[in-house]
Amino acid sequence: MVNVLDPSGTLAAGTASPLDDDEVLAALRLMKLSRAFDAKGASLQRQGRFGTFSQVAGQEASVVGSAWALDPVRDWIVPQYRELPALLRHGYPLSNFIRYFQGNPAGGAIPDGVNLLPIQISIAAQLPHAVGLAWGLQRQAKDAVVLVYFGDGASSEGDFHEACNLAGLVGAPVVFFLQNNGWAISTPRRKQSAGRTLAERAAAYGFPGAVVDGNDLFAVYAETARAVARARDGGGPTLIESVTRRLGPHNTADDPTRYVDPADAEHWRALDPIDRVERYLVQRDAHHAARIAAFDADVAGEIERALADADGGDAVNRDQLFAHVYADPPVRVVRQRAQRVLGDR
Amino acid sequence: MPVMTMIQAIRAGLDEALETDPRVMIVGEDVGALGGVFRATDGLQAKYGEARVVDMPLAEASIVGAALGLAVSGMRPIAEIQFLGFAHQAFHQIGQQVARMRFRSQGHCAVPLVLRAAFGGGVRTPELHSDAFEAFYAHCPGLKVVMPATAYDAKGLLATAIADPDPVLFCEPLRGYRLVKDDVPDEPYRVPFGQLRIARAGREVTLVAWSAAVQLAERAADALAAGGISAEVLDLRTLNPLDVDGLAAAVARTGRCVVVQEAPLSGGFGAEVVATLVETAFYHLQAPVERVSAPDTPYPLAGVEDFYLPSVDDVVHAARRTLAAA
Ligand SMILES: Cc1ncc(C[n+]2csc(CCOP(=O)(O)OP(=O)(O)O)c2C)c(N)n1
Ligand SMILES: [Mg+2]
Numbered sequence: 321m322v323n324v325l326d327p328s329g330t331l332a333a334g335t336a337s338p339l340d341d342d343e344v345l346a347a348l349r350l351m352k353l354s355r356a357f358d359a360k361g362a363s364l365q366r367q368g369r370f371g372t373f374s375q376v377a378g379q380e381a382s383v384v385g386s387a388w389a390l391d392p393v394r395d396w397i398v399p400q401y402r403e404l405p406a407l408l409r410h411g412y413p414l415s416n417f418i419r420y421f422q423g424n425p426a427g428g429a430i431p432d433g434v435n436l437l438p439i440q441i442s443i444a445a446q447l448p449h450a451v452g453l454a455w456g457l458q459r460q461a462k463d464a465v466v467l468v469y470f471g472d473g474a475s476s477e478g479d480f481h482e483a484c485n486l487a488g489l490v491g492a493p494v495v496f497f498l499q500n501n502g503w504a505i506s507t508p509r510r511k512q513s514a515g516r517t518l519a520e521r522a523a524a525y526g527f528p529g530a531v532v533d534g535n536d537l538f539a540v541y542a543e544t545a546r547a548v549a550r551a552r553d554g555g556g557p558t559l560i561e562s563v564t565r566r567l568g569p570h571n572t573a574d575d576p577t578r579y580v581d582p583a584d585a586e587h588w589r590a591l592d593p594i595d596r597v598e599r600y601l602v603q604r605d606a607h608h609a610a611r612i613a614a615f616d617a618d619v620a621g622e623i624e625r626a627l628a629d630a631d632g633g634d635a636v637n638r639d640q641l642f643a644h645v646y647a648d649p650p651v652r653v654v655r656q657r658a659q660r661v662l663g664d665r
Numbered sequence: 666m667p668v669m670t671m672i673q674a675i676r677a678g679l680d681e682a683l684e685t686d687p688r689v690m691i692v693g694e695d696v697g698a699l700g701g702v703f704r705a706t707d708g709l710q711a712k713y714g715e716a717r718v719v720d721m722p723l724a725e726a727s728i729v730g731a732a733l734g735l736a737v738s739g740m741r742p743i744a745e746i747q748f749l750g751f752a753h754q755a756f757h758q759i760g761q762q763v764a765r766m767r768f769r770s771q772g773h774c775a776v777p778l779v780l781r782a783a784f785g786g787g788v789r790t791p792e793l794h795s796d797a798f799e800a801f802y803a804h805c806p807g808l809k810v811v812m813p814a815t816a817y818d819a820k821g822l823l824a825t826a827i828a829d830p831d832p833v834l835f836c837e838p839l840r841g842y843r844l845v846k847d848d849v850p851d852e853p854y855r856v857p858f859g860q861l862r863i864a865r866a867g868r869e870v871t872l873v874a875w876s877a878a879v880q881l882a883e884r885a886a887d888a889l890a891a892g893g894i895s896a897e898v899l900d901l902r903t904l905n906p907l908d909v910d911g912l913a914a915a916v917a918r919t920g921r922c923v924v925v926q927e928a929p930l931s932g933g934f935g936a937e938v939v940a941t942l943v944e945t946a947f948y949h950l951q952a953p954v955e956r957v958s959a960p961d962t963p964y965p966l967a968g969v970e971d972f973y974l975p976s977v978d979d980v981v982h983a984a985r986r987t988l989a990a991a
Contacts, residue, residue: 371967372791401791423789423968441793442751443723476722477754504723506699512722571791579698638972645962652931656960660972 321531321563324538327591329599331538338542339388341604345611347388347537348597351380353619354405355594357414358568360623361421365572370421374402378535378567379501381593383469384409385540386497386562389548390467396435396457398450398468400443402499402566406469410436414626419633425640426633435464444470444477447496451483454492454551465551467495467544473504475521476512484559488525493551495544496522496559499534501566502588506579519561527557534564535593564593637661669849672842674816675705675781678823679743681853683713686741689827691718692728693745693781702747703783703842725754729780733763736778741827748794749784749836756801763832764807778832779823785877785927786974787840789967795839796964797928799876802834803904803937809833809858810904814879816847818902821856828855838877845880859906863915867897870921870984873912873938875901878925878975885925885980896984904934912938913945920951921987925980930958952990955983 324335331337339347354376364370376383379402387397387406397403397410408414411434420427420439430436437453440446450468457464474480475498487494498518502509515521522529528550532543540562547558565588569576601608642649642657649657669677682689691706697720700707710718721728725746732742746752752759759780766776786795803810811826811833813819819837826833838845864879865886872882879900886896899915901908916922922942924935935956942954957975965973 371789420966423966423970425966425969427966439792441791442754473723476724478724478726479754504694505702506695506697507720507723511720573702575699578700636968636972638969640969641960641962641965641973650961653961656930656962660960 321533322539322543323533323536324542325536325596325600327596329596329603331600335538338538338545341601341608343388344537344597344601345608347384348594348601348612349615349619350405350409351384351594351597352615353408353622354380354383356616356619357404357623362572371423372571372573373421374571375568376402376404378588378593379499379564380405381537381597382499382534382540382562382564385537386467386544386560388541389544390465392435394435394462394464395548396437396453396464396466398437398446398453398466399439400446400469400471400474401439401441402471403469407436410434412436414623415629415633418626418630422630424633424636425643444474444479446470447474447479447483448486450494451487451490451492454487454494455490458491458493463552465493465495465548467497467548469497469499471504472498472500472502472509472512472518473507475518484521484525484557487557488527491554491556493554494557495547495551496557497544498559498561500561500563503566503570505570505574517561519559522559527559529559529561531561531563534562535591535596537593537597565591666848666850668846669816670843671813671816671819671837671845672703672705674820674849675823675837676707676709677849677851678820679706679709680712681824682741682743682827683709683717685853688739688741689717689743690735690740691743691745692721692732692735694721694723694728694747696720696745701745705745705781705837725751726758729755729758729763732778732780733758733766733776736776737766737774741777743779743781743827746780746782748790749782749798750793750796752780752782752798759802759808759834760805764805767831768807775830776832777830779826779835780832781835781837783837783839783842785838785840786964786970787877789970790839792966793964795970797926799836799904800928800932800934803934807831809906811835811858811902812876812904813837813902814841814845814864814874814876814900816845816849818856818862820849821854822858822902824853825855825858829858836876840877841880856902858903859908860902861908861911861915862900862902863897864900865896865898867895867919869895869919870923870987871897871899871916871919872923872925872980872984873899873901874925875904875934876927878927881975881977882925882980884977885984888977888981889984894984894988907937907941909941909945912941916942916946917949920949921984922950923955923957923980923983923987925957925975927974928959929961930956931961933958952987955987957983
């Protein structure tokens, strides 16, 4: 397993940080924003102001480290649903994410120039999309790489295996970024596959696979950057298995006390990916402590502004049922809209 | 007789099946320690062991395909698909394999398999979890499609499904899981397939529904009654087999009919009901049969689902239109 930064925040012997301090600080801020938003979202959900929502907590190094290896201007992200900070770095507005979880279709809108597909709910369905996207970009000689997120659970679906097979055949510039967070709802990783690792499947499809410490920002970043560079140079796909742990429930409707062993949870809590980066930065330079301390208020402010923005938008309405279903709606749908929106019964 | 919610009745039915028949197995996602995301299998793995209540890898096609193989081998699998919207990942297995194996093997390979799936709207699920896709499956010859609306029927129809020598898709309304409560006997009983239930007797107009739409139709019947109109509510209970004779006879008594479905209009099972009535009760009809449904648009995010789903008002208006016709 690739490892650069150990839990005490010390670089492993013979390794160097792949990022300079300003970049590490920026990545840490995003990790903290994600953690703060998790808490906010869960509290809004309890108040009935937010729908069911999946937190990132525990996986911030995995998500942020991988997204950091991409160039938002050229590269694409194809998400599952547990990658908020990656979406933000790529340019998706937090206020849209909020609207989406408020149940407002307007939240699904992706701004022009933001290279993202929508959040995916149907497990593994995004993987073939990512391959086709990467293949098409390559056919058009666009200098772009596609990174697709998915989970250990998703890696059991046929769509995953079919996507890998095709990607290997066409040499698509795609990075399959598998977040092995230990669980698919209540189903543990060991019940998904008898294989020793999930990454070793890459060999069967003719491309490289790697296992990284998913709670190590530097290892995730470095390994993803290597895969992105290979894809950019025409070297085809890579499968990265990022070994991490979801610290919270599967989503706000889940009760993990039914299946999580408290000792395991405790073990992983001690490996918190955010603490690790903070320790590293403070060991590098004691002055960083003050900048890190300021992040809390800073990210809280950003979240409040995004919430205000989301609440300030147009209220949900009946027309949203009909908007953007077709470029050119069939007559029957036009009549249904007239009945429901304009009230001609 | 104990009062149970629909989810409790289903759990009791599964428990009874595991208890009485060692061939019964439950396979699905998160059915073990978690007891299913809705707790339909709560406590069953602890009681019957990991070999009989099996947490499957996250792959619906292999859950259904392997359940077919288990059934042919002599087991009695009950496969849980977490949400009907994710049965798409297994659609080729259901429509082409499970439903036709008896026919393709000319009777040699029977598939006594029950597929349970939660479905339907109104409970603010994430995207892609709420669609009412029953019509897809009612269009698969060889597959029975069961849509209970009450807790009593859920347990009794489940028992019939498990005993059936052929595959059955058993659709459980998310909205009914905890809201619908009624008397459910502790002892085993079966509710036969293909016999509709008169949920509410009435004289002037017939409201036809299945699954969670039955409660909607009942609320509409209350509203109509308040306005002096006597509406009858039929609960189809099973789409395949469809109680063609019971449907025709009931609608012939009132001559007016509204079919209520939660799914989008075009190609929905309501169209099948209307066509059946045109064939079987045409000369008794005194007004065009009305359909109340969702629009022909995708199931939306939770914030607008109340606009999307058919409402009591929609049903009342449709019923009044049938009464206003000559
Ligand atoms: C095709 C499909 N089947 C089932 C589900 C229900 N479901 C939602 S999340 C989930 C587990 C996903 O696990 P994993 O891929 O490991 O992602 P994680 O939630 O751990 O990030 C399941 C079974 C679904 N959304 N889509
Ligand atoms: Mg997982």
